[in-house]
Amino acid sequence: MRPAPPRRASYSGSPRSDLSVAGDFKLDTAVPWGRNRAEYTAFFDLAGVPPHRRILDCAGGPSSFTVEASRLGHLVVAADPLYGLSKDDIKARIEESREAIAAGLRSAGHRFVWDAYGTPENLEATRFSAMKHFLEDYEEGLAEGRYLEAALPDLPFEDEAFDLALSSHFLFLYSAQFDLDFHLASVLELCRVAPEVRIFPLLDMEGERSRHLPPVIDHLQGRGLATEIRKVDYEFQKGGNEMLLIRPV
Numbered sequence: 001m002r003p004a005p006p007r008r009a010s011y012s013g014s015p016r017s018d019l020s021v022a023g024d025f026k027l028d029t030a031v032p033w034g035r036n037r038a039e040y041t042a043f044f045d046l047a048g049v050p051p052h053r054r055i056l057d058c059a060g061g062p063s064s065f066t067v068e069a070s071r072l073g074h075l076v077v078a079a080d081p082l083y084g085l086s087k088d089d090i091k092a093r094i095e096e097s098r099e100a101i102a103a104g105l106r107s108a109g110h111r112f113v114w115d116a117y118g119t120p121e122n123l124e125a126t127r128f129s130a131m132k133h134f135l136e137d138y139e140e141g142l143a144e145g146r147y148l149e150a151a152l153p154d155l156p157f158e159d160e161a162f163d164l165a166l167s168s169h170f171l172f173l174y175s176a177q178f179d180l181d182f183h184l185a186s187v188l189e190l191c192r193v194a195p196e197v198r199i200f201p202l203l204d205m206e207g208e209r210s211r212h213l214p215p216v217i218d219h220l221q222g223r224g225l226a227t228e229i230r231k232v233d234y235e236f237q238k239g240g241n242e243m244l245l246i247r248p249v
Contacts, residue, residue, distance in 0.1 A: 042234035153185035165194035
């Protein structure tokens, strides 16, 4: 029996960056902030994944992966509570997040690897390009079923509805906001809807390996699942260059 989580994941309230200690970068809630397909390919080591796979992007937010991958032949669905909002409301949430994230990057810039982006301004431009692409596709994607309002740890999909489930920058990253029971229930739910699960990154918001990772791995292995911490060709948080890969034994 899977553990009962204390609550469902949601984007609730306005994001706030807690900078009470110099060099901190902490957000008090999960925020909508988008990445693109090239970044997903690096996060999740997707270069070898063949086309026509059924892929779930869980907690996909305003990322452009779904629209970009769909146009390349993948069958992608993104699930997120954010998709219960209108396009204009999502744009407003993104603007709220922008201030909090920019403040965190200014305060804690030394905790990131800037080789790929160069400057915070270039990073923001990359993020906003991805989110613009998402917003352009959002209403059509809702109508066509690419975006579905849903929240971990209870997803409205049949068992093994997908070949691969991805979760980027939510599980483990928000370890302070979501407890171990929530992580266990959420990871098991991803394993229910797809035989292969990939989660990135494995660090929390403070740049430390999540305290939830060891007990999650122990629990998965105890249920007969194989786990692998795989190094990937992406590092923005220092030390944040690993994903968790989960498969049947």
